[in-house]
Amino acid sequence: MSQYQSVKGTRDIFPEEAAQWNYVETIVHKLAALYGFREIRIPIFEYTELFQRGIGSTTDIVGKEMFSFQPDPKGRSITLRPEMTAGVMRAALQKNLFSLAPVHKLFYIGELFRKERPQAGRQRQFSQFGAELLGVSSPAAVAEVITLMMQVFKSLGLNGLKLRINTLGDSEDRLRFREALQAWFAPFHDILDEASKERLEKNPLRILDSKNPAMQELVSGAPRLYDYLKESSLQDFKKVLFYLEERGIAYEIDHRLVRGLDYYCHTAFEVTSSELGAQDAIGGGGRYDALARELGNSADVPASGFAVGIERLLITMEKQGLLAAIPSDAPVVYLVVQQQDLADHGMQIAWQLREAGIKTEIDLAGRSMKAQMREANRINAAYALFLGATEYETGHYSLKNLVTSEQTTLTLEAIVQFLREQRLQQCGN
C-alpha cells in the first residue's frame, strides 16, 4: 500500500470510468438543451451563511455535514457546497437575473461535499447534475423539471426506477398542519425518540420522514398533510400528477415523503433505485418558492428543480449492464516499428496519420516488436501498421486487421483513405 491515499470518502476516476462519465454528461447536456435549460457554473464554495439560511439550520446537512473553514482568522466562514440550489439562487439574485427576464431555466453538473461516513453509494465528495427552473410556479413548470429528469434516465436506458411524489402545500397549509401534528403527537411525547422530539419542536413535518420503525408505526396513524391542503394547493398537486400521466411517467404518491431540506413547498419528489443498497435515492427535487426570500430577496421567487447523483446513477447503470455499450476510446491504428533506427520515421508517420484524423498509437519506449503487438492487442487497436526496412524502402506498408488477422500492403495515402472509409462505417455517421 502506498504511503498516501485519497482522502476518506473521495475517489479517483481513471480513464475507463471517465469515458462513462463523459457519456452521461453528454446526454445531460443534450437533453437539457432540448428542454431549453442552459448551463450555469458556480463556485465550489460559498459563505457559510448562504447554506445556513438557504438549506435550513435544523437540517442534517447544515447541522453536521458541512466542510467549513475560515481562510483567515478575521474572515468569514466558508463552506464547500453541499448542494447546488442555494448557490444557483444566490447567483441569480446577485446577477439580478429577474430584471432581465422573468423566467430562467438553468442546469448544472458539479461536485458536492458532505462530511458523512462513507458507505455504499455515499461519498464525501460526490457529483450531481440537476436543473433549476426559476421564476414560474405553475404545475407545468414542475412537470417540466420532472420530465427532463425522467427523460435523462430513459435515454440512458435505465429501468425499474421508482418515482415517489408528495405535496407539502404552501406555508399556510403547513402552519395549520403543524399545529394539528403537534397536538396529535403531544400525548405520545414520552415514547418519541430523541430526534423526533427535537423535530416536533423545530420542524414537525420531518417526524413523518423518520425511518425508525417504532416511529413509523406511530406515524402511520398521524394526520396527513394531504387532508389539510386548501383547495388551490390540492388543485396544484393534481395538475402536476395530470401532466405526469399525460407523459406516461409512472409515479407513486407517498404521503410521508418530506425530504430533508427546509426550502421545499408544494410538490416534492424522489427517485429510488432498488439496485443501490441502503442509500437508494438516485435523484430528487421539488418546488422551493421561499428560498429567494430566505436569502434576503424582497419577494418569493417561484422555483422548482431536481438533482441526480451521478455516482449512484452510474452504479445503477452498471448493475443493469448499461455501461458495456458505451463506446470505447481505443485507437484505430497501432504503429509497430521493427527496428530502432526507424523510430524517427515511425514518429513521422504517426504524426501524418494523426494529421489525417486517425487515432494512432505508437511505442515510445523502444520495445520489441512482440511487445508492441501485445500492447496493440491490449489496448484494443483495430489495426496494426508495420514499419520495417522493406516498407521504408518501398513506401508500401503492411496493415493488419487485428480482429480478422487479414493483412494487406498499401501506400500510406491508400491506408489513410481506407481507414477513413472504415471509420465511417464503424461509427455510422
Place this chain on the structure above:
RNA sequence: GUGAUUGUAGCUCAGUUGGUUAGAGCGCCAGGUUGUGGCCCUGGAGGCCGGGGGUUCGAGUCCCCUCAUUCACCCCA
C-alpha cells in the same frame, strides 16, 4: 457521531493447534518465434503479512493500541 467488518504480491485470495527461506490464480516483464498480437509452454520481477507495542525460545497466526477499508444506523445524491 454510533455499531459491525476486513487489512498477506499490482488485483482476488490461501496460509492448518503459533514452528525453518510466506503461497496460488490473474496481471506485469522476458523467452519459446531475431518481420506479427490473442491461445499454449517456460522463466522472471514483485511482500518489513496496514503501523506500533506486548506475550513467547519462536508471531502472518494470540493480546492491546492505532490507522485505514467496507457495510449499516442517522440522513441524503
